[in-house]
Amino acid sequence: MHDFAATVVAWYHANRRDLPWRRDGFTPWGTLVSEFMLQQTPVSRVIPRLEEWLTRWPTPADLAAVPPGEAVRAWKSLGYPRRALWLHSAAVAITERHGGVVPEDVDALLALPGIGDYTARAVAVFAYGNRHPVVDTNIRRVIARAVDGQAEPGPPSRRDLTAMEALLPEDRPASAAFNAGMMELGAIVCVARTPRCDECPLAAQCAWRRAGYPPYEGPRKATQKRYEGSxxxxxxxxxxxxxxxxxxxxxxxxxxxxxxxxxxxxxxxxxxxxxxxxxxxxxxxxx
DNA sequence: GAAACGTGGCA
DNA sequence: TTGCCAAGTTT
Incomplete structure (x- = not known):
């Protein structure tokens, strides 16, 4: 039962994708930029923009020194361009208020524009190795299935943080790997449409599987509005x-x-x- | 809590 | 072709 986390951590160490933000020497600034870009945007579309961005602006001060429009231009077609504006503002605040160093304190991160519950903890955990629960759409789905026995998570709630906290290992490095591993599991195995349960390390402990894969019963997500003509x-x-x-x-x-x-x-x-x-x-x- | 906020790929 | 989904945040 409590080898749930150990199972995820072991699976993660054996199966993690080689992504830019997991390279040795990747900076906290790089992590912050990647997290902004990854908000609602697939990994494959982020990678080229991220590499361009960090080559041009390797530190927060480098970005803070140019007009915000340059950030919007470099954002290209990643979508939700207000993120580029917020990232630029965050770079200015980091340069002016934090000596050019990306803060590692969750409350300090939350005070920056464009940073919410997810991004603040993602930076604190993935850039600095601190122990916090990270909750994104992948993790919400894994918990819904493996722990709660539901096909889909209900509406997002602050209670999601509590649920993840309850699963988090005490050990700091293990807790960081658990956060990353849960996200990775949701991203490549416990995916939304067609989960690969035959490849899942949690299959033996999965509450949804044990219950016979019941369909989702809860409130429906609002259907996304049509983009054409909007x-x-x-x-x-x-x-x-x-x-x-x-x-x-x-x-x-x-x-x-x-x-x-x-x-x-x-x-x-x-x-x-x-x-x-x-x-x-x-x-x-x-x- | 609901709605607004981009863009592209895949089934 | 249409609908769903993608490492969310803000108002």
């Missing part, structure tokens, strides 16, 4: 235009990116409100 798509189109241009983009040019004027105006207003675009002489630019 305000999000229009924002993306306008921002792509601003990223590509190095002089202000005019209203006339923006008319070409989306025909519906009302929707275009709404999207532009949103970008301006978010600080992803600024009014300039004759048009709009990145900040």
């Amino acid at each position: 305000d999000r798509q229009v924002r993306g189109r306008i921002l792509a235009e601003l990223r590509a241009a190095h002089v202000p983009v005019t209203d006339a040019e923006l008319e070409g990116v989306w025909p519906d004027a009302a929707q275009r105006d709404r999207a532009l207003a949103g970008l301006l409100a978010d600080g992803l675009a600024v009014a300039a002489e004759g048009g709009y630019t990145l900040p």
Whole structure:
């Protein structure tokens, strides 16, 4: 029963993928950047952007020294570009308030823009080896199945942190490996659509398997809105235009990116409100 | 707690 | 083709 964690840790050490943020000598700043990029974005899309980013800005001070628009431009099409803005702001705060060193204290990390419960603990654990429960979508799914016997986790809750804490080994290095191992298990074995239960190290202890794989009964996730034709798509189109241009983009040019004027105006207003675009002489630019 | 917030790949 | 999913955070 309590070899649950030991099983995950042993499996992790034997099966972990070779990813950039697991290389020897990877810096806390690199971990922070990777965690920002990995928020809601698949590993395969993150890796090339991460390598470019760390080559160009190897420290927080390097990023803090350029305008935020440069971060938005380098973000390219990773999605959710406010993350680039938040990462830039975080770099400024780290440079000004933390002497250029990524903090390892969870509360200090939580105080930075764009960092929530997941990212703060991920940095504290993966960059510094501290002992905290890390909870992401993978871990929520593994716990739901292996521990709770449910096909899917319920809605996210602060109680998820408590559940993970209860499973966490006391030993610091083991607790870090357990966090990483649970995420890895959810990412490559206990996946959302077609779990590979025949390859799972927890199969013998899995409550969901023991119960006969009952289907999920709880509240349904809200269905994701269609992207084609959405305000999000229009924002993306306008921002792509601003990223590509190095002089202000005019209203006339923006008319070409989306025909519906009302929707275009709404999207532009949103970008301006978010600080992803600024009014300039004759048009709009990145900040 | 719900809704908003990008983009791309896969079944 | 459509729907689901992807290392979440903010308001």
